Amino acid sequence: MLPNAKTCHYPRTPAEAIRILKDSGPRALILAGGTTAALSSDPKVEVLLDITRLGHDGIQAAGRGFRIGCNARLQEVASFAPLRSFCTGLVAQAAGAVGSRPIRNAATVGGNAVQVFRWSDPPVAWLAMNARFEIEGPAGARTVSADEFYARHPRQALDGAELVLGVHLESPEGPHAGAFSKLARTAFDLAMVDVAVLLSGSRKSCQEARIAIGATRTLPWRATRAEERLRGKPLSAEALAEAARLTREDTQTAADARTSKEHRLHMVEVMVRRTLERAAAELR
């Protein structure tokens, strides 16, 4: 219940939405899927802005990848056939790992990307893919890489009146494979650890490795030392195990209601190794 919400706007274009956001400042709250907003009781919120009617709700093939509109639902991403095979289904699996179907039917790609909680699954895939976020605001349009987007909380990185309108995905050139893993107590519990990896090249010689970890700290992050360990090297069992060990060393985490720090660290290593093994097995 948002006790002081007095009005709701239904902008038909991004420009209209941005104008209302600019005029309303911190009194405005954007509604997309609404799954987070509905649980808020923020007394500052007076103006609601339902952005689900301004378009940008489909998934289109583009170049070596896709453009996913901000208003696409997570369930659409999870079940869109071309995405289930794109990069070995990495992105579709991460979207399908969120909550239960009725939550994925409501929650949107844009809302999930910006809201990003510690346990959010799709942002880990955006980081592994180095997705690009299409952003529009009062000063015009800009594109931001996932590395930059998640370097600090996106709500701080976005100017108050900016909107994420889409996410662009591109696969690496040449042979590649991805994999995603989530550790949770039940199918729809929040993640204790998330791992997304994207490898390119061959098992004899890895060209690039991107390893993204979620749920261990506030924002998803990349295990860059582990990535460097694999770059240009054979993807042997020893190399994958060492990359997993390096990731564990670089993991900053703490205990929470779901599990201990030690268990989470242990599972980071186990899951990074297994996720890398799954992706490597898809390469020649």
Place this chain on the structure above:
Amino acid sequence: MQIHVEVNGRTQTFEAMPGESLLSLLRREGYLSVKRGCEEGDCGACTILLDGRSVRACLLLAAQAEGRRITTVEGLGSIERPHPLQQAFVDAGAVQCGFCTPGMILSAKALLDETPRPDEGQVREALDGNLCRCTGYKKIIEAVLLAAQRMKP
């Protein structure tokens, strides 16, 4: 504010606070099949169909329903003429206390609308957001499969 919404095929105008949940609005307007359970998106007792898709009424604000199409169990069938899903739940013994049943039936309806002949795995997946604390899920899954069989074109 006024919310214009189609509920179970009837166009309605409701008076709502923009910041209240759709669950609270629907119950105030008499759609009591939409159950108030956990109110945080876990249990699925407040599941409705919004433009044909299963969603949580507790995780939507009333304002988001403007111009949309809602289905609740009140719109599916009556005691005299139950929907095949409702009849199948009775016949398969899938109802015990009944609190989760409306949500289960709507999640199942969304599935059958899209996939008229689901396999058991698809039924389990479609109901993955609906908790039952009485019967367990076996008879509920059997009921959905029975309804699918009876509804086959």
